[in-house]
Amino acid sequence: ISKIASLIYAQRKKVGKSNTVMVDAGDCVYDYLSNLVYDKDQTLIQPIYQAMAKIGYDAITPGNHDWDYSREYLEYQYRQTGLDSKAVACNVVDTVTG
Secondary structure, three states, rough: OOHHHHHHHHHHHHHHHOOOOEOOOOOOOOHHHHHHHHHHOOOOHHHHHHHHHOOOOEEEEEOHHHHHHOOOHHHHHHHHHHHHEEEOOOOOOOOOOO
8 A cells, every 4th residue: 555655646746636536446345454354343444444545535436345344334434534525326225215
């Protein structure tokens, strides 16, 4: 993550932050570390979401594996990191309320 962040910061410095858009296309919590964090304590914030917030993503969209832990968990992670205002999702239906 630190290598990627360094590349992003360098590009933003080169062309200007207003000339860049940082977008995540989902499935960022599909690994062993994510499972460990989730299993240990569901109130802990996933490191990848912390990093995405710090790097300054402009938009994120959850992939199919981001929903593996539940909608409530995903929304909690987004709220706690401030990514909720950057999340874009469509075709999401609450099966209880419709």
